[in-house]
Amino acid sequence: MSEQQSQQRPSRLKLWRDAGLIWFGLWSLFAVNVFLAYVPLGGANVPVHMSVAFLMMVLLVGFFMDFKEHPALLRFAAFAGVFWLIFMFVLTASDYFTRQ
């Protein structure tokens, strides 16, 4: 079992290369985000910055956290957190955005 594994296992270099590539993507996106902070965006500030941050999260969750390799159940657990967060935001906003 372990011998078979060692024949198939990727080299150390490959481990570094795969992770390094994502790391490169992450800090490139971060650099874009910092650069955008100096561009006057006005009301678009939050959506733009959060979109870039969201892309960073996708990279991190998708590749560092091996999200796509998890069984469906585990992905469901992660989604539950985000889903309930949306409940919280939407219903609270229903108060704040309709107050007089």
Place this chain on the structure above:
Amino acid sequence: MSEASTALREPWPDLARQREGVTFGIWIFLATEVLFFGGLFLGYSVYRTLYTEAFREAAKETEIFFGSINTVVLLTSSMTMTVAVRAADHGYRRLTLICLWVTLLLGLGFLTGKGFEYNDDLTKGLFPGPGFPLPQPQEQIFWAFYWVMTGVHAIHLSVGIGVVAVVAVQLQRTVIKLESGTLTAVGLYWHFVDLIWITLVPLIYLVDRP
């Protein structure tokens, strides 16, 4: 044989199931963390919507230099953590350990940077209370959230550093085995702390730079 039996714990029938269970457990925990920080983000969002201008002014005082350096440090630590977890999966024992210790050092580096930043903030008197240097009262709310958000994040990171240290030592002493699934769980937590930081940076440092 003996390795498998020590990696397997009660009440799991087999190792694959145990690993899946541990990972499932940690994902549920992360879902709770999403909502924990979610409460904080909700408060921030409400106030930023109400007091857009005050938040913009207040955020100009944040130290984007430390913020950026720390972000890169934390992203790098996530990379080394990923390599550690994958190296463990493929049985590279030494690489796993090295990467864990590097991750830990990077985490400490982040905290050091944060310490310098806090020091600068305090020198500028940016802790809400009487004699706060910024004129509008709502600007203190921004800074209240700054301290709470970064503080809670720093506590999470410190816990992460502690856990990584314990796991690294236990791996070294083979108290826990590479294949037990513990490291996967630790890795997921570490990445999550990084994820929170990625969310915090635009809210704190990138609101509006002059």
Place this chain on the structure above:
Amino acid sequence: MTAITVVDLPPPKPASYLDEGHTVWSWLTTTDHKRIGILFALSITVFFFIAGVAIGLVRLELLSPQGLFLTDDEYNRLFTIHGITMVWFFLVPSIPTTLGNFLLPLMIGARDLAFPRLNLMSWYLFTIGGIFTIYTLWAGGVDTGWTFYTPFSTLYSNGHVIAAAFGVFVTGFSSIATGLNFIVTTHMLRAPGMTWFRLPLMVWAIYAVSLVMVLATPVLAMSLLLVMAERLLGVPIFNPNNGGDPLLFQHLFWFYSHPAVYIMILPAMGVVSEVITCFARRRVFGYAGMVFALLAIAVIGFMVWGHHMFVSGQSPYASLVFSFLSFIVAVPSAIKTFNWTATLYRGHISFESPMLYALGFIGLFTVGGLTGLFLASVPIDIQAHDTYFVIAHFHFIMVGGSVTAYFAGLHYWWPKITGRMYLETWARVAAIFTFFGFMMTFMPQYIMGWLGMPRRYHHYADVFQIWHVMSTGGAGILAIAYVLPLIYLPLSLIRGARAPANPWQATGLEWQTPSPPPKENFEHTPIVTTGPYEYHPAAEPGLAEMQRPHRTQTEDA
């Protein structure tokens, strides 16, 4: 790990989990879910009586409109400690951490919970939180009410807010740990053949409540953290002087604390489903409907929190949305109540003490639920808000519902947990006292609330005195009903008859192993081939005709 001993014969296997060590240390370091369940049961009993004594004093004080022996400050502190302790140190953990902990692995045929050490940690977190609460009590109490509303709690209160809030904060992590453990266990450790739709409703209820615990509790933790930060560090978060919004705290707080009501009631529904089916000798009516109702309550329960804030200054449009959603959540609750009643139909009902408690539950829960609908309606809530009507409503759910169901479950599974039978006569007396004592305590509160008696008031108008006196009298009966089990249940440990494996002839895996169960729960992992509640053969097409009620014409008329 057991040490290697050089003997010819292995030492005799302990007969049950209770014989796995008799020292205190063996209990404090146990990872056996059954023992941890008992640790929890002992802790929450202590808190139940602390909170009970606190409210007993309050009820005595309210005998007279001017008060009898408490200062205003002491009065505030007593009802606050009652609320905090009852909610977080009794009701929220009550059924899940005791019966749930004990039964979940037994009911699904597992050897233990998924993470036994996390389970033990949960108890320690609970205990640490409890110590802070007891410290608060000892240091002089806290006067914010259990809701910690800002800005009173952060800026003005002179009570020990931080210690109390920290106690609750820590206990929250105990909830999260337990909920997480239950979810993973239910998903991953079911015995072969134990499919999702063969699970007893108790397991479904525990699963649903775990979802709520895991997803709601962190928000409470954050809201309390913000209160502590504002009070301790002076950073303005809810402070109106800086533009802070105290309502934000209420949103965060009720995002947890309304689902918390469902944390209290969902497991109670699970217990009642088990007891009703057993003592009516019937399959549960509409199993799938019961399951989906549990899940629907768990999910929709998250979306109704704003009905606590109708008169707070919340936007009226938001109030409409929350009011509508609150009506929606009543539907699955009603489905459950109808299904329990339908389960009784044509059953061979016997009135053992667990059944008496469970039947009491159905009645009290129905009253509590229906008055909840009054309060979900905005105009009526404006009249009844912060009156004794609200107090009576939620006590019908929490005490009439949850506590009654907890006692039902405790009596039902007592033989399994301890291996002993209690004195049935006394148990029936206690069950009947519970029902009538409860009605007498809280029915007057509906009436005086509707007449305008505000909650939390120390002094009140003379016209309300008659209702307060009745309520206090009822509380006395209720106190007897709660003290009785504290006598005859421990007594059964010494003098009770040995319980057989299945004293109630109930279905369910937990009854197929000896009472009390061995440490590993089952000799061999059970293989499940049938659904739950096989109390009678399934209705087949031909059989259904025979089972149809044969009513005579006189009955119809």
